[in-house]
Amino acid sequence: MKSAKFKSTAARNAEIRSAEIICVGTELLLGDIVNGNARYLAQQLASLGIAHHYQTVVGDNPLRIQRAVAIACERARLIIFTGGLGPTPDDLTMASLAEFFDAPLVENPAVVVDLEAKFARRGRQLNAASRRQAQLPAEADVLPNPVGTAPGVIWEARPGLLIMTFPGVPHEMKAMWQATAAPYLHNNGWAKGVIHSQTLKFWGIGEETLASKVRPLLDLENPTVAPYAGEGEVKLRISAKAESVAAANALIDPVAREIRKISGNDCYGADDDTLASTVGELLQQKSMTLSVAESCTGGGLGEYITATPGSSRYFWGGIISYDNRVKQGLLGVDARVLERCGAVSAEVATAMAQGVRDRLGTDWGISITGIAGPDGGSPEKPVGLVYIGLASAAGVQTQKHLFGSDRSRDRIRQQSALSALNWLRLQLLEQR
Amino acid sequence: MKSAKFKSTAARNAEIRSAEIICVGTELLLGDIVNGNARYLAQQLASLGIAHHYQTVVGDNPLRIQRAVAIACERARLIIFTGGLGPTPDDLTMASLAEFFDAPLVENPAVVVDLEAKFARRGRQLNAASRRQAQLPAEADVLPNPVGTAPGVIWEARPGLLIMTFPGVPHEMKAMWQATAAPYLHNNGWAKGVIHSQTLKFWGIGEETLASKVRPLLDLENPTVAPYAGEGEVKLRISAKAESVAAANALIDPVAREIRKISGNDCYGADDDTLASTVGELLQQKSMTLSVAESCTGGGLGEYITATPGSSRYFWGGIISYDNRVKQGLLGVDARVLERCGAVSAEVATAMAQGVRDRLGTDWGISITGIAGPDGGSPEKPVGLVYIGLASAAGVQTQKHLFGSDRSRDRIRQQSALSALNWLRLQLLEQR
Numbered sequence: 001m002k003s004a005k006f007k008s009t010a011a012r013n014a015e016i017r018s019a020e021i022i023c024v025g026t027e028l029l030l031g032d033i034v035n036g037n038a039r040y041l042a043q044q045l046a047s048l049g050i051a052h053h054y055q056t057v058v059g060d061n062p063l064r065i066q067r068a069v070a071i072a073c074e075r076a077r078l079i080i081f082t083g084g085l086g087p088t089p090d091d092l093t094m095a096s097l098a099e100f101f102d103a104p105l106v107e108n109p110a111v112v113v114d115l116e117a118k119f120a121r122r123g124r125q126l127n128a129a130s131r132r133q134a135q136l137p138a139e140a141d142v143l144p145n146p147v148g149t150a151p152g153v154i155w156e157a158r159p160g161l162l163i164m165t166f167p168g169v170p171h172e173m174k175a176m177w178q179a180t181a182a183p184y185l186h187n188n189g190w191a192k193g194v195i196h197s198q199t200l201k202f203w204g205i206g207e208e209t210l211a212s213k214v215r216p217l218l219d220l221e222n223p224t225v226a227p228y229a230g231e232g233e234v235k236l237r238i239s240a241k242a243e244s245v246a247a248a249n250a251l252i253d254p255v256a257r258e259i260r261k262i263s264g265n266d267c268y269g270a271d272d273d274t275l276a277s278t279v280g281e282l283l284q285q286k287s288m289t290l291s292v293a294e295s296c297t298g299g300g301l302g303e304y305i306t307a308t309p310g311s312s313r314y315f316w317g318g319i320i321s322y323d324n325r326v327k328q329g330l331l332g333v334d335a336r337v338l339e340r341c342g343a344v345s346a347e348v349a350t351a352m353a354q355g356v357r358d359r360l361g362t363d364w365g366i367s368i369t370g371i372a373g374p375d376g377g378s379p380e381k382p383v384g385l386v387y388i389g390l391a392s393a394a395g396v397q398t399q400k401h402l403f404g405s406d407r408s409r410d411r412i413r414q415q416s417a418l419s420a421l422n423w424l425r426l427q428l429l430e431q432r
Numbered sequence: 433m434k435s436a437k438f439k440s441t442a443a444r445n446a447e448i449r450s451a452e453i454i455c456v457g458t459e460l461l462l463g464d465i466v467n468g469n470a471r472y473l474a475q476q477l478a479s480l481g482i483a484h485h486y487q488t489v490v491g492d493n494p495l496r497i498q499r500a501v502a503i504a505c506e507r508a509r510l511i512i513f514t515g516g517l518g519p520t521p522d523d524l525t526m527a528s529l530a531e532f533f534d535a536p537l538v539e540n541p542a543v544v545v546d547l548e549a550k551f552a553r554r555g556r557q558l559n560a561a562s563r564r565q566a567q568l569p570a571e572a573d574v575l576p577n578p579v580g581t582a583p584g585v586i587w588e589a590r591p592g593l594l595i596m597t598f599p600g601v602p603h604e605m606k607a608m609w610q611a612t613a614a615p616y617l618h619n620n621g622w623a624k625g626v627i628h629s630q631t632l633k634f635w636g637i638g639e640e641t642l643a644s645k646v647r648p649l650l651d652l653e654n655p656t657v658a659p660y661a662g663e664g665e666v667k668l669r670i671s672a673k674a675e676s677v678a679a680a681n682a683l684i685d686p687v688a689r690e691i692r693k694i695s696g697n698d699c700y701g702a703d704d705d706t707l708a709s710t711v712g713e714l715l716q717q718k719s720m721t722l723s724v725a726e727s728c729t730g731g732g733l734g735e736y737i738t739a740t741p742g743s744s745r746y747f748w749g750g751i752i753s754y755d756n757r758v759k760q761g762l763l764g765v766d767a768r769v770l771e772r773c774g775a776v777s778a779e780v781a782t783a784m785a786q787g788v789r790d791r792l793g794t795d796w797g798i799s800i801t802g803i804a805g806p807d808g809g810s811p812e813k814p815v816g817l818v819y820i821g822l823a824s825a826a827g828v829q830t831q832k833h834l835f836g837s838d839r840s841r842d843r844i845r846q847q848s849a850l851s852a853l854n855w856l857r858l859q860l861l862e863q864r
Contacts, residue, residue: 029484031475035467038489043463052461053496057470057487064485071503197462208519208561218521226492227520228459229601239462292731292752298743299726299734302752306730309806309841317758319751320724320734326749326792330762360758374741384553404553406579408603409741 017190019045019052020076022068024083024093025168026059036170037082044177048185049192049241050078060084065096077160078190083168085150087130093165094153098137101157105135111142111151118149143180148172154184162190196248197239198256198270203422205266207234213262223251225259233418265429268422275421276304276311282428283314288363290424292318293331293356295343295369296386301417316360321352331355344369346387346398353389354396365391366420370401372412377405386416390423399423449622451477451484452508454500456515456525457600458491469514469598469605476609480617481624481673482510492516497528509592510622515600517582519561525597526585530569533589537567543574543583550581575612580604586616628680629671630688630702635854637698639666645694655683657691665850697861700854707853708736708743714860715746720795722856724750725763725788727775727801728818733849748792753784763787776801778819778830785821786828797823798852802833804844809837818848822855831855 021041027033038055045052054075058068065084072079084093098105111134112126119126133150136142143152143164150172152165164181166173185191202210207229211218214236217225223240238255242248260267269278283290292301298320305315319330324343327333333351341347349367357365370386377383384403389396401419403412453473459465470487477484486507490500497516504511516525530537543566544558551558565582568574575584575596582604584597596613598605617623634642639659643650646668649657655672670687674680692699701710715722724733730752737747751762756775759765765783773779781799789797802818809815816835821828833851835844 028470028487029474030478031471031473034471039460039463039466041463042461046462053491053493054500055460055487055489059485061485067507068486075499195462197464199464206519206556206562208559211520212561215521226458226522228457229518237459237462237464291758294731294734296738297735298738298747299724299731299750299752300738302726302731302754303729303735303845306728306732306754307842307845311730312754315730316755317752317762318731318754319762320731320749322734322738322744322750323748326723330749330751330791359762402553402555404550406550406553408579410739411579411603413735413739 017050017077018075019050019078019080020072021045021052021055022065022072022079022081023055023057023168024060024065024081025057026061026090028057028083029059037166037168037173040170040174041080041082041177044182045080046195046197048182048190049194050185050190052076060090060092062092062096062099065093066100069097069100073158073161078162078164078185081152081163081165082173083166085133085152085165085167087133087150091150094135094137097157097163097165101137103137103139103157106138107131107134108136108142109134111136114144114151115149143176145172145176146179147175152176154181193241193243194245194248195239195241196245196252197237198249198252200236200238200256200259200263200267201269201273202234202236202263202266203268203275203418203425205234205263210234210236210263210266214259217255217259220255223248223255225255265426268425274304274308275418275425277308279421279425279428280305280308280311280314282425283364286428286431288428289314289316290364290366291316291356291360291362293352293365293367293389294318294320295322295327295352295367296372297368297413297417298322300413301366301368301420304417304421316362318360319356327352331359342381344371344381344385344387346389346400349387349389349398350391350396353391353398357391363392364424365389366424367391368416368420370403370412370416372409372416373405373407374409383407384412386412386419388416388420388423390420390427392427449483449510450508451482451510451512452504453477453484453487453512453514454497454504455487455489455600456492456497456513457489458493458522460489460515461491468602469600472602472606473512473514473609476614477512479627479629480614480622481627482617482622484508492522492524494524494528494531497525498532501529501532505590505593510594510596510617513584513595513597514605515598517565517584517597517599519565519582523582526568529589529595529597533569535569535571535589538570539563539566540568540574541566543568546576546583547581575608577604577608578611579607584608586613625673625675626677626680627671627673628677628684629669630681630684632668632670632688632691632695632699633701633705634666634668634695634698635700635707635850635857637666637695642666642668642695642698646691649687649691652687655680655687657687697858700857706736706740707850707857709740711853711857711860712737712740712743712746714857715796718860718863720860721746721748722796722798723748723788723792723794725784725797725799725821726750726752727754727759727784727799728804729800729845729849730754732845733798733800733852736849736853748794750792751788759784763791774813776803776813776817776819778821778832781819781821781830782823782828783821785823785830789823795824796856797821798856799823800848800852802835802844802848804841804848805837805839806841815839816844818844818851820848820852820855822852822859824859 140153140155240248240251352367367389373383572585572587672680672683784799799821805815
């Protein structure tokens with residue numbers, strides 16, 4: 001194969017050289033699959049410090065592929081294609097590119113040899129359809145495929161415009177990226193250090209309140225700080241562009257410290273931390289133990305806590321008291337209190353938290369009782385009303401939450417469990 | 433661009449009523465998240481018979497958002513935006529569109545009232561940043577957000593150009609699509625018939641085995657039958673193209689019946705059914721009740737069961753016996769059995785299932801004890817070893833599973849809970 005040394009191109013241009021990702025495949029337009037390739041390539045470009053501003057998805061259609069190329073040529077200097085490289089009639093990426101750039105396809109003998117060897121290893125003969133995969137633009141370098149048949153190209157289709165093509169099969173694309181494309185971009189002046197990020201995670205503060213608190217930092221240019229909201233939590237992503245991960249972290253760390261200082265205990269962790277893992281850390285620091293009594297969450301709080309490996313060091317277990325008989329029999333909630341106040345009440349949350357702490361003999365006991373919906377609400381006790389109890393040696397406290405009767409059952413249960421963990425986190429921090 | 437060969441008026445005409453999806457968010461360009469919204473919208477457009485030929489991803493940058501809009505206007509008559517609708521300074525979609533189409537934003541009083549009510553339900557006051565979400569083009573119709581704060585618009589920005597905007601938070605986008613956008617497209621002549629599907633769900637049978645059993649049906653053309661595998665379960669999607677949902681169902685139903693006949697009890701339900709909801713149905717048919725004793729799943733089984741609204745009719749609760757002290761104290765597992773057999777053993781699973789059934793007084797008791805990893809395995813008891821116990825009036829049985837030491841902690845816990853539910857399902861079916 002003609003590609004031991006890739007052509008170094010006229011890429012010495014001082015102009016900003018951004019990339020564009022074009023994913024080819026009708027299955028993406030039908031929603032049959034999620035576009036994991038775009039995410040992978042986006043992460044990889046970021047890690048090389050190569051900016052990209054647009055991603056395009058287009059079907060297996062030559063005219064539309066060419067229209068997408070025409071647009072991308074105007075706004076990027078590196079165009080990365082995935083999809084449409086295989087042996088079937090709807091694999092049209094290479095033919096569309098060749099025609100667009102007026103660069104006829106010719107059979108690459110080295111690729112034919114490689115294909116024949118790959119087919120032989122599977123006990124098969126190279127057929128005409130698969131041989132078509134060796135048809136490449138004469139000027140293009142081969143981007144070898146170490147794990148499949150269809151090769152890609154690294155091709156300076158016009159002066160200052162670099163094209164890379166990959167098959168759509170994710171593990172082939174990744175292997176080709178790692179083995180050849182990433183080193184090429186590194187060695188040919190494309191990689192400008194790295195873009196590295198740290199994500200700070202928050203609970204108990206709205207996205208807009210947090211944004212207004214850290215407002216001046218949102219205007220920083222390197223690192224940049226950007227808020228985003230997930231399912232019920234808020235995050236700030238701090239991204240730095242630098243020579244190395246270490247240099248990026250040197251830019252990120254002071255900003256992260258500043259944000260943590262501004263936001264105080266609203267920030268519960270970073271990156272892979274969860275509210276449950278943070279609570280686990282704090283419990284272990286104090287050698288304390290935890291149990292739970294769950295009604296409307298039905299085990300979801302225990303599930304969150306035990307998602308953290310090693311949680312057996314501080315979590316002993318709990319009681320799922322979905323039915324009132326269980327609240328009475330296993331948690332010792334007084335039948336008269338249940339009758340008088342109802343199962344969803346501060347009084348019952350108190351008795352449940354105290355009951356589970358006593359019966360399991362842990363330092364802390366959390367209880368949750370509420371109305372997750374969609375039915376069971378009333379004007380006085382609407383869907384989304386949840387009481388959380390927190391028992392410790394100091395006694396029992398309760399919190400009342402209104403998570404909103406417009407919220408889904410899943411969401412109300414999730415918010416209940418995470419709010420309970422956050423409350424315990426704050427209590428543990430206060431005692432420090 | 434030199435592509436005369438591919439240019440055709442037919443292709444141009446085909447695009448006249450086509451749609452384009454534009455996803456706004458720097459997090460997509462950084463590869464922080466996979467673009468699940470594009471997939472969802474693509475599926476939805478397909479199900480309405482609305483062609484779409486391009487998807488674009490662009491960052492939170494007004495100029496680039498506007499450039500993407502300019503391109504989309506040239507090739508689509510329906511542009512669907514997700515992302516950039518929230519209350520923070522980098523939520524720029526609406527302002528960028530307003531500027532592009534020269535349509536000043538004005539505060540929509542009805543949206544302000546809605547926002548105030550939503551904030552009030554959460555015990556908060558509407559602040560200025562969130563109030564900005566009520567700034568919409570004067571001519572646009574509101575696309576209500578039933579589950580979050582940021583509304584979207586349905587807006588004929590130019591004659592013959594329809595724009596719809598959605599927040600990037602997936603469950604909000606989906607709720608808005610279902611409640612308003614899809615019916616709108618249906619009622620306004622966008623939908624060309626329907627593509628309607630029914631998905632049959634299976635447990636305990638591999639994708640290939642199932643496919644070979646129903647092999648002749650996989651060649652059908654309308655409806656089509658396609659297998660696909662999710663996390664640990666297998667599905668068959670039966671899709672029909674027809675004038676209406678009723679006409680599509682008339683094509684689907686005989687095929688669904690045929691598949692159910694062929695697959696017997698391996699098929700546990702369709703569409704929104706879960707193993708837990710199916711078990712719930714069967715328990716209610718028999719007026720029977722259930723309790724659970726969970727070790728390695730830590731509450732996850734209870735969480736699955738109680739995800740079904742109305743599960744309080746048959747699920748009484750359970751005991752999360754993460755620590756051995758809880759297995760002894762609350763479930764009555766003999767300390768000598770724990771010592772001799774270990775917590776992960778058929779003997780302990782038996783005692784846990786019997787213990788929870790006795791103590792809660794239910795017809796059925798399920799127990800789960802296992803090694804979810806990543807640590808805690810040994811040659812005799814590897815990560816992924818899980819015992820399930822099932823107690824009823826007839827006695828206690830146990831099952832031993834090896835879910836694989838290469839599987840993740842999350843996956844082993846999920847498989848444990850779902851396998852337990854499936855076992856109970858089969859037992860309930862046998863007793864019918």
